[in-house]
Amino acid sequence: MTEILSLLGSGFAVALTPTNLMYATIGAAMGLIVGAMPGIGSLAGIALLLPLTFKLDPTGAIIMLAALYYANMYGGSFSAILLNIPGDSPAVMTAVDGYKLTRAGKAGKALFTAIVASMIGGTIGMVILTVMGPLLADVGLRFGPAEMAAVIVLAFTSIGWLLGESPAKGGLATALGLMLACVGVDLARGGSRFAFGLPDLMSGITFVPLVIGMFGFSQVMILMKDFRSQGQDRGLADVGRETLSIRRSVLSRQEFLRILPTAGKSGLLGTFVGVLPGAGATMAAFLCYVLEKRTGRDGARLGEGVYEGVAAPEAGNNAAAAGTFAPLLSLGIPGGGTTAVLLGGLMMWGLTPGPLLFSEQPEFCWGLIASMYVGNIICVFVAIAMIPFVTNILRVPVRIVAPVITAVCVVGAYSVDNTMFDVVVMLAAGLVGFFLTQYAYPTAPLLLAFVLAPILERSSSAAFEISGGSVSIFYESPIALGFLLVIAAICLAPPALKAARGLRRTKQPGE
Amino acid sequence: MSNSVMRILAVAATAMGLAGPAAAFEPSRNVDMIVPASAGGGTDLNARTIAEVIKSDQLAKSSFQVINRPGGSGAVAFSYAATKAGDDHMLMPIAIGQIISSYALDWEVKGKDMTPIATVANDEFFLGALKGRFKDANEAIEAAKSGKITFGSSQKGNSDHLAYLLLNKHANTKFRYVQFGGSGEVMSALLGKHVDVGLFNPSEFVGQVRAGTVVPLASFSTERMPGELWKDVPTLAELGYPEVVAAETRVVLGPPKMDEAAVAYYENLLRRVTETDRWKTDYVERNNLSPMFLGAKETQDFLAEVIDRRVPVFKEAGF
Numbered sequence: 001m002t003e004i005l006s007l008l009g010s011g012f013a014v015a016l017t018p019t020n021l022m023y024a025t026i027g028a029a030m031g032l033i034v035g036a037m038p039g040i041g042s043l044a045g046i047a048l049l050l051p052l053t054f055k056l057d058p059t060g061a062i063i064m065l066a067a068l069y070y071a072n073m074y075g076g077s078f079s080a081i082l083l084n085i086p087g088d089s090p091a092v093m094t095a096v097d098g099y100k101l102t103r104a105g106k107a108g109k110a111l112f113t114a115i116v117a118s119m120i121g122g123t124i125g126m127v128i129l130t131v132m133g134p135l136l137a138d139v140g141l142r143f144g145p146a147e148m149a150a151v152i153v154l155a156f157t158s159i160g161w162l163l164g165e166s167p168a169k170g171g172l173a174t175a176l177g178l179m180l181a182c183v184g185v186d187l188a189r190g191g192s193r194f195a196f197g198l199p200d201l202m203s204g205i206t207f208v209p210l211v212i213g214m215f216g217f218s219q220v221m222i223l224m225k226d227f228r229s230q231g232q233d234r235g236l237a238d239v240g241r242e243t244l245s246i247r248r249s250v251l252s253r254q255e256f257l258r259i260l261p262t263a264g265k266s267g268l269l270g271t272f273v274g275v276l277p278g279a280g281a282t283m284a285a286f287l288c289y290v291l292e293k294r295t296g297r298d299g300a301r302l303g304e305g306v307y308e309g310v311a312a313p314e315a316g317n318n319a320a321a322a323g324t325f326a327p328l329l330s331l332g333i334p335g336g337g338t339t340a341v342l343l344g345g346l347m348m349w350g351l352t353p354g355p356l357l358f359s360e361q362p363e364f365c366w367g368l369i370a371s372m373y374v375g376n377i378i379c380v381f382v383a384i385a386m387i388p389f390v391t392n393i394l395r396v397p398v399r400i401v402a403p404v405i406t407a408v409c410v411v412g413a414y415s416v417d418n419t420m421f422d423v424v425v426m427l428a429a430g431l432v433g434f435f436l437t438q439y440a441y442p443t444a445p446l447l448l449a450f451v452l453a454p455i456l457e458r459s460s461s462a463a464f465e466i467s468g469g470s471v472s473i474f475y476e477s478p479i480a481l482g483f484l485l486v487i488a489a490i491c492l493a494p495p496a497l498k499a500a501r502g503l504r505r506t507k508q509p510g511e
Numbered sequence: 512m513s514n515s516v517m518r519i520l521a522v523a524a525t526a527m528g529l530a531g532p533a534a535a536f537e538p539s540r541n542v543d544m545i546v547p548a549s550a551g552g553g554t555d556l557n558a559r560t561i562a563e564v565i566k567s568d569q570l571a572k573s574s575f576q577v578i579n580r581p582g583g584s585g586a587v588a589f590s591y592a593a594t595k596a597g598d599d600h601m602l603m604p605i606a607i608g609q610i611i612s613s614y615a616l617d618w619e620v621k622g623k624d625m626t627p628i629a630t631v632a633n634d635e636f637f638l639g640a641l642k643g644r645f646k647d648a649n650e651a652i653e654a655a656k657s658g659k660i661t662f663g664s665s666q667k668g669n670s671d672h673l674a675y676l677l678l679n680k681h682a683n684t685k686f687r688y689v690q691f692g693g694s695g696e697v698m699s700a701l702l703g704k705h706v707d708v709g710l711f712n713p714s715e716f717v718g719q720v721r722a723g724t725v726v727p728l729a730s731f732s733t734e735r736m737p738g739e740l741w742k743d744v745p746t747l748a749e750l751g752y753p754e755v756v757a758a759e760t761r762v763v764l765g766p767p768k769m770d771e772a773a774v775a776y777y778e779n780l781l782r783r784v785t786e787t788d789r790w791k792t793d794y795v796e797r798n799n800l801s802p803m804f805l806g807a808k809e810t811q812d813f814l815a816e817v818i819d820r821r822v823p824v825f826k827e828a829g830f
Binding site (some may be wrong): 043044046047048050051054075140141142143144145148185191192194195198199200202203260277327331332333334335340341343344347348350352353354355356357417418419421455458461462464466468 | 549550551555556559562578579580581582583584586587589590616617618619658659661668675687688689690691692693695696699700702703704705714717718719721722724760781793799
């Protein structure tokens with residue numbers, strides 16, 4: 001432990017040099033901007049910035065890129081909360097409660113919650129990374145395809161808790177998400193399925209345009225409908241005459257104490273999900289939201305616009321961003337697309353990611369880890385300073401803001417892959433999202449199913465390929481068996497309890 | 512107009528016509544480099560490095576801009592190129608795996624429809640296993656005849672899959688193909704002992720090889736790769752399987768029906784790119800690639816060999 005502290009100390013000496021501090025600040029500012037812009041995620045941001053960093057020294061370069069990566073998780077929540085357009089896919093769950101808070105005139109506090117929760121989640125992730133990074137990476141390795149399949153089935157089981165008031169409607173939305181996820185690559189054969197001969201559909205429907213449409217564009221239509229029926233032109237939210245100052249956005253002591261346990265729990269779970277192979281920040285945010293919904297003190301109210309609903313996914317995705325660095329640094333294995341690009345960067349700077357990185361380049365590794373502590377604090381200050389500016393958008397009358405959001409939706413959908421096809425997907429998703437919302441079908445289960453289904457398909461098919469088609473692989477692995485037993489318990493416990501209670505009740509009168 | 516003037520004009524016209532092909536082609540506007548993959552991957556890096564070297568070493572007057580057109584693992588970019596037939600201001604840097612996919616997965620537009628321009632680098636394939644799992648490649652191949660040895664890889668209908676099929680066919684093995692979402696997941700599965708062997712590019716497992724956790728058993732190349740880590744690793748050809756040759760070769764294509772003069776221009780330009788120090792050290796060396804250059808004609812022959820001789824193994828395997 002003392003050794004870790006002294007190494008971390010030397011890391012801080014690296015991270016706090018003026019040059020590296022500057023790189024962290026530049027990275028953080030760019031990450032916030034890139035994250036807030038729908039369609040451009042951390043992957044594209046880092047890929048575009050990477051060639052510019054080849055001339056920098058590796059430590060400075062990765063400090064900047066890592067800052068861009070985790071700052072992205074902060075930025076993604078801005079447009080999710082204010083406009084209901086998740087800037088990046090990990091912010092999808094943030095939009096659910098965040099936007100409801102905005103409409104209720106609590107935008108400033110929602111943003112503040114997101115920032116504070118992000119900081120707590122990120123810091124938890126980094127402390128875990130510092131203290132037990134290599135150990136954590138080893139735990140991740142134990143999760144092979146069979147174990148991952150069991151984890152995803154558990155996640156699917158938990159969709160039930162997100163269904164809202166009508167389980168039938170929620171189930172239908174989930175099924176729709178599954179169907180959409182089936183379009184594209186047929187994993188068993190490598191070819192395409194349900195693509196109807198369209199090359200654009202051959203690799204499936206892209207997630208970001210779907211999200212932008214379902215949330216953002218459908219929101220425009222709802223705004224226009226309300227605007228017509230009310231006939232008066234107001235801003236997005238009733239913010240009143242007073243300016244939205246930082247002071248008015250700060251959470252009260254009581255509110256802060258409410259989100260603290262949420263952020264802590266989500267930070268732990270998020271870090272763990274970030275370490276798993278092929279999972280990532282989006283899944284972490286989903287699972288943390290579900291966890292809070294299930295175990296939170298006020299879980300039942302999640303989805304109606306409560307601060308915990310913002311804190312859980314935001315803490316979760318930041319923790320996951322830190323978690324993905326564990327396998328990257330200690331084994332040279334990227335956990336997702338963004339870290340794969342960072343890995344490419346390490347090689348371009350002449351470093352060899354792998355088990356020897358920590359012992360051969362301690363200055364680089366500990367400098368990076370230390371810079372993540374520093375960078376997170378920088379992110380908090382930059383992000384809080386932005387609150388009064390960004391919340392001004394809420395004053396803009398709907399007749400102006402609606403066309404602007406529409407333009408942002410179109411540009412965001414287009415810029416993912418530079419194709420008009422994604423714009424069509426976004427518009428169609430918007431239309432579907434509008435009717436779903438009008439008839440009270442929840443959209444979150446749809447998106448959750450869409451994200452989880454391909455991972456489930458991939459890991460279960462790989463598990464069967466390993467076992468040669470035998471199901472024994474699922475019960476011979478203690479981890480997979482453990483998860484499957486938990487799933488069975490979750491499914492059977494409520495009806496069993498109900499039955500037991502029923503029995504007792506029928507007995508009582510006879511006594 | 513007198514007869515003699517007409518004659519002179521005719522002669523002049525003929526002379527100009529003859530001089531036409533010799534008059535070197537020069538791009539008259541920006542050249543689009545269409546990358547059939549998202550930003551951040553190997554093909555994207557290849558394209559951006561080419562564009563960067565052309566700019567920094569001032570090898571051309573016009574600017575080369577990289578445009579990503581992902582989708583359908585490359586089918587979207589191929590369909591797009593087909594609509595640009597005869598366009599002399601478009602290049603498509605590509606991995607040979609996508610050309611293989613166009614046949615294995617039967618896309619509408621296929622590799623041979625494009626104009627080959629040059630081959631610029633080679634990314635070798637290695638068979639890797641955990642240290643101590645197998646003594647050498649021969650032991651792994653013998654063990655795989657039982658049908659119980661699993662082979663981790665990251666895509667179907669691609670060059671990875673081709674390497675696997677060729678190995679199974681010619682070495683008479685029954686490796687079990689296990690598909691993952693990317694080479695990082697293959698490495699996780701190998702380290703976690705969920706699969707027995709994996710297929711890797713040098714850059715994908717050089718860290719593990721240096722640390723001694725993963726051992727390269729054999730390469731799928733025609734010659735041994737130089738360098739301390741790789742020079743003792745036999746090729747499968749040496750081990751008695753000369754037909755088992757595969758790699759992720761980096762090729763640059765033009766759209767269908769590109770003008771010959773334009774092909775000659777880009778061929779020469781790319782040759783000069785691969786001769787720069789920047790390309791050699793910052794790109795080839797750092798990414799553990801093997802230097803390779805083939806002109807337009809040789810690239811065409813090379814692609815024809817892969818497509819006609821190796822790709823049919825997909826059909827044979829019932830894929």
